[in-house]
Each structure stands twice: as structure tokens, then as C-alpha cells.
Amino acid sequence: MRKVDLSMILPDMRLGKSIYHYNQLLLTAGINNISRFSDSLLKLGITSIYVEDEISTDIEITDAISDVTRLKCKDALQNAINRFRVQGSFDMCSISEATSSLIDEILLRPDVLICLNDIATTDDSTLVHSINTTVFSLLIGQQLKLSPIELKALAEGTILHDIGKTLVDPKILYKNGILNTDEFEIVKQHTIAGYELLKTNPLLTELSRIISLQHHERLDGSGYPYGLTANEIHPFAKIVAIADMFDALTAERCYRKSLTNYQAYQILAHESTIKLDAPLLGQFLKNIAIYPNGTLVNLSDGSRGIIKIQNPGLPFNPIVMVLNTIDDKDVRLYDLDLSSTFNITIQDSNT
Ligand SMILES: [Fe+2]
Missing domain, CATH: 1.10.3210.10 (Hypothetical protein af1432)
Structure with missing residues (x-):
């Protein structure tokens, strides 16, 4: 799962996390083709949502509270x-x-x-x-x-x-x-x-x-x-x-x-x-994920990836799933643990 700006939603993305308005369930996790709801969500002041797609299937987003x-x-x-x-x-x-x-x-x-x-x-x-x-x-x-x-x-x-x-x-x-x-x-x-x-x-x-x-x-x-x-x-x-x-x-x-x-x-x-x-x-x-799981980041070696797992006590050094783009599509290359890779750091992130 990962968080994506509504303007970046693609047809193959499923809703990863249910959306509530007050205590009313608006959209249930798992719904396909969520781009059709973009305008309605924007009207409610929602600008980004959690989605599941091919590259984010094994990224877990845990919430501090249920x-x-x-x-x-x-x-x-x-x-x-x-x-x-x-x-x-x-x-x-x-x-x-x-x-x-x-x-x-x-x-x-x-x-x-x-x-x-x-x-x-x-x-x-x-x-x-x-x-x-x-x-x-x-x-x-x-x-x-x-x-x-x-x-x-x-x-x-x-x-x-x-x-x-x-x-x-x-x-x-x-x-x-x-x-x-x-x-x-x-x-x-x-x-x-x-x-x-x-x-x-x-x-x-x-x-x-x-x-x-x-x-x-x-x-x-x-x-x-x-x-x-x-x-x-x-x-x-x-x-x-x-x-x-x-x-x-x-x-x-x-x-x-x-x-x-x-x-x-x-x-x-x-x-x-x-x-x-x-x-x-x-x-x-010490307790906050500076780069939350699912965040797209650019690394100092010119590569880019998605934050996959947090390293406790090391908010600046999570494990990153490095990506490559083939035929306009993101594909997974390998996982990079920034806690043991001292010469590569996160340059910037988009969420
Ligand atoms: Fe206040």
C-alpha cells in the first residue's frame, strides 16, 4: 500500500484504506478503479489517498491506532x-x-x-x-x-x-x-x-x-x-x-x-x-516516521524508490524498495537498507 496524490491515480490502483466522513464509511478498502471518485473526494477536501498497486503490494502501512x-x-x-x-x-x-x-x-x-x-x-x-x-x-x-x-x-x-x-x-x-x-x-x-x-x-x-x-x-x-x-x-x-x-x-x-x-x-x-x-x-x-512507508523518495545516488520498512530508532534510514522505469511503468529492482549503506541518503520525498 502507498499514499498517492489524487492527481496521480492510475486505472490499475485499488483503494488501500477505507475512507470515512465523520463516522460514515464513504469508500471501502479494495474498491477498483478509484479514479472515478476523484472529483467527489476533492469536493470533500481530500487530496490524497492510500492505494494498492503492483509495486506496493508488499508495503505494509501500520497505523498507530485502530x-x-x-x-x-x-x-x-x-x-x-x-x-x-x-x-x-x-x-x-x-x-x-x-x-x-x-x-x-x-x-x-x-x-x-x-x-x-x-x-x-x-x-x-x-x-x-x-x-x-x-x-x-x-x-x-x-x-x-x-x-x-x-x-x-x-x-x-x-x-x-x-x-x-x-x-x-x-x-x-x-x-x-x-x-x-x-x-x-x-x-x-x-x-x-x-x-x-x-x-x-x-x-x-x-x-x-x-x-x-x-x-x-x-x-x-x-x-x-x-x-x-x-x-x-x-x-x-x-x-x-x-x-x-x-x-x-x-x-x-x-x-x-x-x-x-x-x-x-x-x-x-x-x-x-x-x-x-x-x-x-x-x-x-525519535518515534515518528520521518519518511512513512509507501513514500516515494529520490536517493543521493540518482535512483528512486518507495519506503518499505522503518528501522526503529533510525527515522532517516529506512529500507527502500528501489525502482526502475521500463516502458513508462515502475518495476521493483531490489531493497536497500539505508541503515547499513552509509554513502546513500534520501534527497527528497513527495509525500
Ligand atoms: Fe489551538
């Missing part, structure tokens, strides 16, 4: 948002159940570099973002050996970190273009609004609530809402700042082309010199 848990989380979060809009309160039981499932899966995951493979539509991108950010935060929390109680607080606070956005005018929140100063000031208020909203639920601890308030603060004081500096920012908010930013950079939304994991890595690495917590970022990057 579809069942992902759907459970989306459902719980959507219900919490809906209920808050109608009743001004929300149900923590389903959020608590959903985050427990997330924690269980993260703690049980095999020791491999992870990537998240959910295809978000424009409409459910907020839900997908909140869940992805929670998974990334838990990965850091796991590395830090947080206690079960701390992991639970981190998960609950992260999945609800942007709940304050339900109070922001959707016209501003989803504006297609750059926000003016007044609009940005309004968006910034989602942090304080979220914190106040979460205070109304006695089942949430301050440890969870502080994430909503501080996840846009930056170590150099350039963040918001209060411009706090390094020691003033809670460690949980520093974790979520990294997770939130990585997912925002790599997400495909609103017809915006996402950055590759490597491009996001470069930005985060740069930001960690002044804005993000460098040791926490180091913990995070």
Missing part, C-alpha cells in the same frame, strides 16, 4: 461538541472511555516508528486533528514515563485542547485566507474560552485544563494568550504545542497541500531553538 478507536474518539468528541453547543455542558464519560482506549493502544503499540494515516475530509478535520494531536502527545508522555494518572490527564486535556473554538465565529475560524489583526485576536481567545469551558466540568483536572489555556504559548514569549516564557509554561502545554504544530503542518485540509513529515520535522527542529522545548521535541521525533 479504526475502531479512531471512530470511537471522533464520536465522543463530536458528541461533546454538539452537547456543549446545545446544553452548554458536555459528557466526560464518553471522552474518558475514548481516551482510555487511545492510551491502551499507544502503550501496547510495537516498538516501531509511527505515522498517522487517517484521511480527513474538510468537515471532520477538526476532529481528526484533535485525535492525532492526542496520539502524538501520548507518544511523548509515554517516552517521559508519565504515570497512568498523568497520561490520562494529558489525553483528556489534549483531545479537548481546542474546545474553545466552538465559541469562535465559524466565518472567522474557517476563513479562506489570512486573518486580519482583529480576527486573529478573536481566534486567540479560544484558549481562554476553552479553559473556562473546561472548568465547568468537575471531572476534568487542572492538569488537563491548563493544556487548553497554554498550548499556543511559546518558550520565547511570542505565543498567546499571555506571552508566557519557558518556566511559566506547564510541561503538558509544551508537549501539546509540539504535537499540535506537527499535525497542523502535515494535515491536508481545505485544499491546502500538506507538508511532508520531513518538511514539518525541519520546521519544528528550527522552532525548537527558541520556541519549542528541544528535549521534548527530541523524544517526539
